[in-house]
Structures are given as structure tokens and as C-alpha cells.
Amino acid sequence: MKGLQGKRMVVAGGGSGIGAATAERLAGEGARIIVGDINLAGAMATAERIASGGGVAKAVHFDLAEQHSTEALIAACVSEFGGIDGLANVGADLSPQTMGADTDLLGMSVEIWQRTFRVNVIGYALTCQAAIRNFVRQGSGGAIVNVASEAANIGEDTRPAYAASKAAVAALTRHIALRWGPEGVRCNSVAPGIVLSATAIEQMPEDFKQKWLMLTTVRRFGRPDDLASTITFLLSEDAGYIHGQVWHANGGSHFYG
Numbered sequence: 128m129k130g131l132q133g134k135r136m137v138v139a140g141g142g143s144g145i146g147a148a149t150a151e152r153l154a155g156e157g158a159r160i161i162v163g164d165i166n167l168a169g170a171m172a173t174a175e176r177i178a179s180g181g182g183v184a185k186a187v188h189f190d191l192a193e194q195h196s197t198e199a200l201i202a203a204c205v206s207e208f209g210g211i212d213g214l215a216n217v218g219a220d221l222s223p224q225t226m227g228a229d230t231d232l233l234g235m236s237v238e239i240w241q242r243t244f245r246v247n248v249i250g251y252a253l254t255c256q257a258a259i260r261n262f263v264r265q266g267s268g269g270a271i272v273n274v275a276s277e278a279a280n281i282g283e284d285t286r287p288a289y290a291a292s293k294a295a296v297a298a299l300t301r302h303i304a305l306r307w308g309p310e311g312v313r314c315n316s317v318a319p320g321i322v323l324s325a326t327a328i329e330q331m332p333e334d335f336k337q338k339w340l341m342l343t344t345v346r347r348f349g350r351p352d353d354l355a356s357t358i359t360f361l362l363s364e365d366a367g368y369i370h371g372q373v374w375h376a377n378g379g380s381h382f383y384g
Contacts, residue, residue: 130364132157135208137201139191139254140218142169145274145322148355149215150174154182156359161204163189164218191218191250192242201257213270213362214258216296219289220246229288240288247292252299255314259307268311270362273300274354275318277377293318297373304371313370315361320377322349344379 136153140146142164150160154177162177162184164170170186177184185207189200204211220226220243228239251273262269278286279294296316303314321339340346357376360366 128156128360128363128365130367131359131362134158134212134362135161135204135210136213136215136362137161137163137204137211137254137258138215138217139163139189139197139200140216140274141173142166143173144217145319145351145354145358146215146217147173148351149217149358150184151177151180151182152352152355152359153215153362154180154184156363158213159208160184161187161200161207163187163200163203165190191220191246191254194253197250197253198257201254201261205261210265210267211258211261211269212267214254214272215358215362216251216254216271216273217358218246218250219274219292226286226289229286231285232287235287240291243288243292244295247289248295248299251296255299255303259303259312262312263307263310268313270366271300271303271312271314272358272361273314273316274358275300275316275373277318277320277375277380279318280375281380300373301371308370313367315366315369315371316373317354317357317361318373318375318377319354320349320375320380322351322354342380343377347378349376349378 136158138150141150141162150162150173154160162170162173167188174184174186187203190196225242273296275296276293278290300314300316
């Protein structure tokens with residue numbers, strides 16, 4: 128893809144899944160990568176795979192729930208590579224303690240809603256803030272891709288806090304695009320549909336698998352690489368006129384939403 132060779136990119140949430148695939152795809156296009164994740168071992172594994180393929184990557188431990196940590200993540204890119212050109216916000220709190228307790232509204236826990244928004248929205252806002260400050264200081268602009276979710280666009284009988292947080296990510300994306308677009312900062316969002324690892328698919332009960340497969344018109348689950356290619360494109364100069372958008376990478380599941 129155009130314009131990624133030598134670029135300095137941060138993947139926030141690059142220790143596994145979509146984030147790891149994105150970091151590896153960006154590196155394959157010639158970008159230098161800071162791989163941030165609360166799971167440092169996962170981030171290191173991603174960075175090692177990139178290095179083994181001849182790419183440049185450094186793993187950094189960070190926590191989306193902590194402001195000093197989000198600032199340090201962006202600072203690591205500036206320190207390591209002399210600046211920053213792009214940010215992919217992929218992380219979210221998908222833990223059983225948080226998402227598993229995100230029940231319907233009558234059973235809601237204020238603490239679960241606060242935790243969900245602290246990580247999935249405020250954490251994104253903080254990484255974007257730190258990146259934008261550097262984009263403006265450098266005077267060269269930059270690109271941001273925030274990962275939302277199709278959960279924000281369809282009704283579900285559980286996970287209202289998660290869905291609401293991902294709707295807020297889309298609003299944050301539009302704010303950034305409008306406010307800093309004139310200064311050369313592009314910002315877009317990607318809303319994945321049902322994206323699962325090969326291991327997760329293998330472990331699914333067959334009836335559950337068939338139920339969810341019927342929600343897509345391509346009749347397969349999304350793979351991390353599907354999203355990695357979309358995010359990488361949006362960070363590249365090939366997407367230079369795409370701005371303030373939410374791209375739905377969902378296998379056609381919106382036809383049923």
C-alpha cells in the first residue's frame with residue numbers, strides 16, 4: 128500500500144487478535160511498529176514475529192485505563208523512532224469480569240459501565256489526544272483508525288455498555304476528523320462484525336456456530352486478517368481522501384441488523 132514504508136505506527140492493543148494481525152500487516156508494508164498491550168508477553172510475541180520477518184517493532188506494556196500509560200505509549204514511539212505517523216486503537220476490555228457482567232439494563236452494574244467507558248472510550252480519547260499533539264507539533268499530520276463494533280448498530284439483549292461505548296468511539300472519530308482534519312490529521316473507524324480466531328471457531332458448539340454464521344451473507348466468520356487489511360489501508364496514503372468514516376467490515380451482517 129502507498130506511503131507506509133518507514134512510517135512510525137502505534138498499535139494500541141497489538142498483543143493478540145485483530146491488533147496483532149494489524150501490527151504484522153503494517154510491518155509487512157514497511158512501517159515501524161510500537162506494539163502496545165496490557166499483556167506484555169503477547170505484545171512481545173507480536174514484536175518478535177515482526178522482527179523474525181525482517182521488520183522493526185518494539186513491545187510496550189500499557190493500560191488503556193491509565194492516562195499516564197496511554198501517554199507513555201505514544202511517547203515510546205516518539206522516543207524510539209523520532210516521531211509518530213499513525214495510530215491504530217484496537218484494545219478493549221473483553222474480560223469475563225467486565226463484558227461477562229455486562230447484562231441487560233435492569234441488571235446493570237454502574238461499575239461495569241464505568242469500567243467499560245473508562246477503557247473503551249476514555250482510553251481511546253487519551254491515546255488519540257497524545258498522538259494528535261505530536262501530529263500537530265510535527266506539522267506533518269497523521270492518521271488514526273479507531274476500532275468500533277457492529278454491536279453499536281444492532282440491537283442485542285445483553286452488552287449494552289459495550290455497544291454504547293463503541294457508538295461513542297464512532298462519535299469520537301467524527302469529532303477528531305472535523306476538528307483536526309484541516310491540520311492534516313485523518314481519522315476513521317472500523318466496525319468489525321463477528322471476528323474470531325481459528326481456535327475460537329474450533330471450540331464453538333456447532334449449533335452456536337451455525338446461528339452466528341447465518342447472520343452474515345458471506346457465510347463465514349471474520350478473521351483478524353480481514354480487519355488488519357482494512358485498518359492498514361485506512362492508515363495508508365491510498366486512503367488519503369477517506370476521512371471521518373465508519374467502515375463496516377462485517378461480512379454483510381448489517382443486512383440482518
